Amino acid sequence: MSVGIRHDDLRRRNRAMVLSAVRRAGQPSRTEIAATTGLSHSTISAISSDLIEEGILTEGKPSETASMKRGRPQVGLALNPEAAAVVTVVLSLNFLSVAVIDYAGQVIAEEQRRLDTLTMPRDELIGECTAIVRRRLEDPDLDVGSVARIAMGIQGITDSHARAMLWSPITPLTDIPFADILEREFGIPATMENDCNMMAVALQWRDPDRYHDNFIAILLSHGIGMGLVLKGELFTGTHSSGGEFGHMIHRPGGALCRCGRRGCVEAYAGNYAIWRNAKGMSENSEPVDVSDADMRALAAKAREKDGPEREAYRKAGEALGFGLGNLFALIDPAPVAMVGVSAAAFDLIEPALREAIAQTAGGQHSKSISFDTEPNELPLIREGCAMRALTFVDQEIFAPGVQARAGAGKVA
Amino acid sequence: MSVGIRHDDLRRRNRAMVLSAVRRAGQPSRTEIAATTGLSHSTISAISSDLIEEGILTEGKPSETASMKRGRPQVGLALNPEAAAVVTVVLSLNFLSVAVIDYAGQVIAEEQRRLDTLTMPRDELIGECTAIVRRRLEDPDLDVGSVARIAMGIQGITDSHARAMLWSPITPLTDIPFADILEREFGIPATMENDCNMMAVALQWRDPDRYHDNFIAILLSHGIGMGLVLKGELFTGTHSSGGEFGHMIHRPGGALCRCGRRGCVEAYAGNYAIWRNAKGMSENSEPVDVSDADMRALAAKAREKDGPEREAYRKAGEALGFGLGNLFALIDPAPVAMVGVSAAAFDLIEPALREAIAQTAGGQHSKSISFDTEPNELPLIREGCAMRALTFVDQEIFAPGVQARAGAGKVA
DNA sequence: AGGCTTTTTTTCGAGCCTCGAAAAAATAGT
DNA sequence: ACTATTTTTTCGAGGCTCGAAAAAAAGCCT
Numbered sequence: 001m002s003v004g005i006r007h008d009d010l011r012r013r014n015r016a017m018v019l020s021a022v023r024r025a026g027q028p029s030r031t032e033i034a035a036t037t038g039l040s041h042s043t044i045s046a047i048s049s050d051l052i053e054e055g056i057l058t059e060g061k062p063s064e065t066a067s068m069k070r071g072r073p074q075v076g077l078a079l080n081p082e083a084a085a086v087v088t089v090v091l092s093l094n095f096l097s098v099a100v101i102d103y104a105g106q107v108i109a110e111e112q113r114r115l116d117t118l119t120m121p122r123d124e125l126i127g128e129c130t131a132i133v134r135r136r137l138e139d140p141d142l143d144v145g146s147v148a149r150i151a152m153g154i155q156g157i158t159d160s161h162a163r164a165m166l167w168s169p170i171t172p173l174t175d176i177p178f179a180d181i182l183e184r185e186f187g188i189p190a191t192m193e194n195d196c197n198m199m200a201v202a203l204q205w206r207d208p209d210r211y212h213d214n215f216i217a218i219l220l221s222h223g224i225g226m227g228l229v230l231k232g233e234l235f236t237g238t239h240s241s242g243g244e245f246g247h248m249i250h251r252p253g254g255a256l257c258r259c260g261r262r263g264c265v266e267a268y269a270g271n272y273a274i275w276r277n278a279k280g281m282s283e284n285s286e287p288v289d290v291s292d293a294d295m296r297a298l299a300a301k302a303r304e305k306d307g308p309e310r311e312a313y314r315k316a317g318e319a320l321g322f323g324l325g326n327l328f329a330l331i332d333p334a335p336v337a338m339v340g341v342s343a344a345a346f347d348l349i350e351p352a353l354r355e356a357i358a359q360t361a362g363g364q365h366s367k368s369i370s371f372d373t374e375p376n377e378l379p380l381i382r383e384g385c386a387m388r389a390l391t392f393v394d395q396e397i398f399a400p401g402v403q404a405r406a407g408a409g410k411v412a
Numbered sequence: 413m414s415v416g417i418r419h420d421d422l423r424r425r426n427r428a429m430v431l432s433a434v435r436r437a438g439q440p441s442r443t444e445i446a447a448t449t450g451l452s453h454s455t456i457s458a459i460s461s462d463l464i465e466e467g468i469l470t471e472g473k474p475s476e477t478a479s480m481k482r483g484r485p486q487v488g489l490a491l492n493p494e495a496a497a498v499v500t501v502v503l504s505l506n507f508l509s510v511a512v513i514d515y516a517g518q519v520i521a522e523e524q525r526r527l528d529t530l531t532m533p534r535d536e537l538i539g540e541c542t543a544i545v546r547r548r549l550e551d552p553d554l555d556v557g558s559v560a561r562i563a564m565g566i567q568g569i570t571d572s573h574a575r576a577m578l579w580s581p582i583t584p585l586t587d588i589p590f591a592d593i594l595e596r597e598f599g600i601p602a603t604m605e606n607d608c609n610m611m612a613v614a615l616q617w618r619d620p621d622r623y624h625d626n627f628i629a630i631l632l633s634h635g636i637g638m639g640l641v642l643k644g645e646l647f648t649g650t651h652s653s654g655g656e657f658g659h660m661i662h663r664p665g666g667a668l669c670r671c672g673r674r675g676c677v678e679a680y681a682g683n684y685a686i687w688r689n690a691k692g693m694s695e696n697s698e699p700v701d702v703s704d705a706d707m708r709a710l711a712a713k714a715r716e717k718d719g720p721e722r723e724a725y726r727k728a729g730e731a732l733g734f735g736l737g738n739l740f741a742l743i744d745p746a747p748v749a750m751v752g753v754s755a756a757a758f759d760l761i762e763p764a765l766r767e768a769i770a771q772t773a774g775g776q777h778s779k780s781i782s783f784d785t786e787p788n789e790l791p792l793i794r795e796g797c798a799m800r801a802l803t804f805v806d807q808e809i810f811a812p813g814v815q816a817r818a819g820a821g822k823v824a
Numbered sequence: 825a826g827g828c829t830t831t832t833t834t835t836c837g838a839g840c841c842t843c844g845a846a847a848a849a850a851t852a853g854t
Numbered sequence: 855a856c857t858a859t860t861t862t863t864t865c866g867a868g869g870c871t872c873g874a875a876a877a878a879a880a881g882c883c884t
Contacts, residue, residue, distance in 0.1 A: 003429075003449060003450045004425070004426045004429045004449035004450050004451040004455075005417075005422055005425050005426060005429075005842095006450070006451070006842070006843085007422070007841060007842040007843070007868090007869065007870075008842090008843095008869080008870095009417075010417055010419070010422065010841090010869085010870060010871080011869080011870065011871095013416070013417050014416050014417060014870090014871090017415075017416045017417075029832075029833095030832075030833065031831085031832060031833080037415060037416035038415045038416050038418070039416040039418070039871080039872095040871065040872050040873075041832085041833070041834085041872095041873095042833095042834080042835080042836095042871070042872060042873075042874095043416075043870080043871055043872075044833095045833060045834055045835090046834090046870090046871085049834085069830085069831075069880085069881080070829070070830050070831070070880070070881045070882070071829080071830040071831025071832065071879075071880060071881075072830080072831050072832040072833070072877095072878060072879040072880055073831085073832075073879070073880060073881095074831085074832065074833095075832080075833085160744075213650070214650055228742070230642075230647070235642070235743075237742075237743055237744030238625070238626055238744045238746075243741065243742040243743070244741040244742065244773040244774070245741070245742065247741050247772070247773030248738040248741050248742070248772075248773070249734050249737060249738055249771070249772050249773075250664070251663070251664065252662070252663065252730075252734055252768070252771070253771075259773065261771060261772070261773065262771070264773070318664075322661050322664055325661060326660040326661055326738055327742065329655065329656040329657070329659050329660050330640070330649075330655040330656070330657065330660070330739065330742070331647075331649055331655065332649030332650045334650075356664070359661070359664070359665075359673060359674070360659070360660075360661050360673070361656040361659030361660070361661075361671065361673065361676070362656070417871095418871070418872085419839090419840065419841075419870060419871040419872070420840080420841095420871090420872095422840085422841060422842080422870090423840080423841065423842095426841090426842090441861075441862095442861075442862065443860085443861060443862080451842080451843095452842065452843050452844075453843095453844095453861085453862070453863085454842070454843060454844075454845095454862095454863080454864080454865095455841080455842055455843075456862095457862060457863055457864090458841085458842085458863090461863085481851085481852080481859085481860075482851065482852045482853070482858070482859050482860070483850075483851060483852075483858085483859040483860025483861065484848095484849060484850040484851060484859080484860050484861040484862070485850070485851065485860085485861075486860085486861065486862095487861080487862085
């Protein structure tokens, strides 16, 4: 099964450890790193001087760490922004956005573009994606060293190897191997990530106190998506990319879902479902796209007075509550982040949600289940893509580091 | 977060690797171990000669490995049965069973006992458990070296640290810290395991081809339990011990469950639920215990002719199908083992189950989802407990081995 | 200002561990 | 008996981490 540990793995892993400690802590001193990793000071010293020499880390200016303490002042270690760069590409409904990000995580260039994803033919959609990346990479104003990785995020289902978009609500097209396309086009390793998974990754970095071992990010938008972190790791299925939380069955044989099945959580809690319930349309009517503005107006009306609008949000809350309760029955309660335009209407959703969750096995401690909301998903998705790409560089490119170079050196 | 790798960890982990390879393969040669672990022959040679010297492994007789091949014959390495022993205790409805198992996994002593778990007072139940273990350990006929660990398995909810039984259908008693009790009584480290988790562990050893990375063991008995293996590891919640699959909500506000809630999967698929549906009792009637014999008779009647009995199994299949479909929506389809008395009636359950699962997001490839049945859960639970205890000895006691002894030696 | 204390970082030798290559061992074929 | 083949052990080299001690870089105190 699992493979033994070779001697050379040791250094690689401990280098990865140090890099991860620096990325997490910002500007930790060698002593701090030794404490968090449990390695000896000598080892940390050796590794960090290697990494500095290789241009991966830099020593912070001592002034920054002025600490008024007695003794030799700690000198903080930081990621060298120039060590590498990554590119993020986020494709969402009628919107394409690209950013170039340095090794320290700062955005150094970006471009955004509106386009009609729903009607665009295949070649054009692919062409737009590669063109926007090319423009950023070839921009003469941008002095970027080597771009080490591209991470693309998309709403929809991606394959489990993070190579292709299999299906997406933003386009009728299917099975587009974006990762391969980008790799071929730019000669840079690329991945195709699911949007909700990236939201979860971003949350883990934004608020590690709240989001660490087990937590859930739920996208409340046209559809319902989920990113699930278990034991500190993103849980992605073996076949597809993410848990299909939105398509858990809430009511067997119930309302018509966009996926063609009946009774899915999404068929009660997706924007289109809330809309058709609020407008008194049949639960079997065809899902329609609703703009974010319309949804905000709907929420406002629901807040104003009791009526079908408020009832629609109540139904959404109920479906989400039973879905979450079923999920919690399996994995135990965990913090939840509600993301997306309907997260801004979470005040309308929450009461029914809590009532429903309390009726499930997972809701035993329903009081202690806590929700956080974030109406805007795009920044999260981009952040997640960036961190995904950067940690890949940390672990897979810079951690092996010297070994690879030494090997290459011997040949010369 | 994660901790760096110390130099001494290396040997420990590679020793663990070798032990695990031997336990898995039975009688692998050093060459085979080198191949499966990816370590060099020299390393395997060094580690295995250490382990042999320490009495943990033994070399098989060359005759056993006569292979008609040219060249120096491989000599198989086996676990030394006398290296240690473990004890398993399985407490189920009205039944208590204990086994002593040698390091190679062979049962070397056992005892079983009927008792009335439902009415027994706390002290008596605990007393029975400790007494039966004591009898086996103090039996003069049994020549067992050191008992290194006790694993107790029970139907019901255990805490996530595997220390205590929190709740069980077999007794009205709650919160019994069996692990601590056994440890205090015998001075041997003990754990308290959930029955379904142990079934899953056992399946992983029984049929590793089928049950490896992701799979599900479902207990179809009075209640419905689940053991879930994800990424090759038992998935247990952070609060309680196992996924409460049986208490996922199948129909909001539906049939009365033993847990007091409504619409749980168990309220349709548990023995009591099948029984009350078959007998035309209300879905809200109090759950009653049904004997295995009665259940077998019920299944026979359902097979004989169409009627309420058959319909009851159909409803059970439907509930299980939607439950599994929801589970598969989250984790992707995986092999399923149906265990317990109603697994013998799986032919009655399967059609409706497959029909239901096909209506869910997780059932997209419902044809490829495969079920295996095992009517008798007790042997599985015991095997699981045994393997759990033995692998603990492998990893935590014998893998560190020399280091610990060397350390102890220095003191003397 | 200069010596002392405190804290961080580096240096250095010791001790392990794994590895590859070569040797040794053990057997079947000729 | 000799050779070919395969497994296992031996041995020296190279790396890695560790602890202890030294060095570095401050603040504190007289």
